[in-house]
Amino acid sequence: MHEQVLLPGQSVIKVKWNDFPHFTFPWHFHSEMEILYVMKSEGTRFVGESVERFEQGDLVLVGTQVPHYWKNDREYYDSHSGLRVNAIVVQFSADFMDKAVQNYPEMSHIRELFSRAAHGVHFTMPENIEIGEMMVNLYHRQGFSRLMGLLELLDAMARSKAYRLLSASANVPGTLINPENRIEKVLNYLNLNYTKDITLKNIAEQFGMNSSAFSRFFRQKTGKTLVKYVNDMRIAYACKLLQERSLSVSQVCYECGFNNISNFNRFFRERMGVSPRMYVSAIQ
DSSP states (O other), X not given: OOEEOOOOSOOSEEEEEEEESSOOOOSEEOSSEEEXXXXXXXXXXXXXXXXXXXXXXXXXXXXXXXXXXXXXXXXXXXXXXXXXXXXXXXXXXXXXXXXHHTTOGGGHHHHHHHHHHTTOEEXXXXXXXXXXXXXXXXXXXXXXXXXXXXXXXXXXXXXXXXXXXSOSSOSSOSSOOOTTOHHHHHHXXXXXXXXXXXXXXXXXXXXXXXXXXXXHHHHHHHXXXXXXXXXXXXXXXXXXXHHHTOSOHHXXXXXXXXXXXXXXXXXXXXXXXXXXXXXXHHTO
């Protein structure tokens, strides 16, 4: 299940150079926006409902409150393999940056970038390498120079045409997180509870709406029905659990919130194109 991470410190921007045997963070989300550039590593990347392979040069912008998780291939967990992860992570205050750019027309492209980040944004060749080099440079800057470097980095990302959205639906549609925003509260609730029994009637009542109004509202904001959104999150979590290989397919089914194996198999095949057992066989 998703874990909410509260990052320490008061700095507007944090830059970390990760050098370790394998990625260790669980599937999590946080209020900061995040840019992750993989200099050396391979595995599977989970961003929202997206499940894809990653390798050297992988560059992703993750919006605020979007669940994400990088899992290395099995050989990285062998202490004798000699394999290591090298990655740079930039995290910055979404609230601060939103206020910094919202009143300036010269920064409208950065506001648009932040909107895309709600889906997760993957940058491709050759601009991923150029932006990655800017992140390396940012690591060596401090104070105000680092803040200016972040704006230069965001400018380059916003102007890039070599990108694609990872998740079909936005975790926070159109804007940055607003604590008073109803859809943000709904999505936060789903991120924390999607493995539980969620009914349209109950969640609509919880957020002060009737079922019909909530259905229209949710589909307008996410592009999906509530059932489709929740099942996509469950299937992404199922992929994570199946890759860990510690639970059987039946155990994964119920751990993810499905109430019977038949529904699980059907939704998994619709989302991933193969059955859960075939998925496990393919990653062996």
